Amino acid sequence: MRLREPVLVLLAGAAAGGALWAAAFAVNYRAAWQLCAVVGLAVGLCWRLARLVVPPPDPLPTTPPEEDRDEGLLLLSSLESRLSWGAIDADRFRDRVRPELVDLAADLLRTRRGVDLRTEPDRARRILGEPLWQLITRPPERSPSRAELSRLVDAMERI
Numbered sequence: 655m656r657l658r659e660p661v662l663v664l665l666a667g668a669a670a671g672g673a674l675w676a677a678a679f680a681v682n683y684r685a686a687w688q689l690c691a692v693v694g695l696a697v698g699l700c701w702r703l704a705r706l707v708v709p710p711p712d713p714l715p716t717t718p719p720e721e722d723r724d725e726g727l728l729l730l731s732s733l734e735s736r737l738s739w740g741a742i743d744a745d746r747f748r749d750r751v752r753p754e755l756v757d758l759a760a761d762l763l764r765t766r767r768g769v770d771l772r773t774e775p776d777r778a779r780r781i782l783g784e785p786l787w788q789l790i791t792r793p794p795e796r797s798p799s800r801a802e803l804s805r806l807v808d809a810m811e812r813i
Contacts, residue, residue: 667698
């Protein structure tokens, strides 16, 4: 193992020196072999020092186990549960479902259209449509029916 490193430096130096001599020969210049040897050794030593200073690259990340991929399904089932309970109980809709829908609509406006709900309310209102805008700006007195909720979700998908 100790002999390998100097041999690699000499091989890299010989290759670099040979490349310098070949390049000089290609342009009809006669380079001194001593110059080619010194430049080659300098390149070989620089290569070795660079390998000592630069850490090896990090290993590639491994894919997570199959069990960890259920997070999206859990989030979806949680949202579905909130929506189903929100259709029955007006307080639960106002306290749990509406904030989620407002956050989702604001995020969709920002990422898909580049519109900030707080700084560009008129533009956001045109994009959202009146029913979705009313849901976002005013707390409802009653929970929406399944058909109304479906129309609100469709309006969000069109953002």
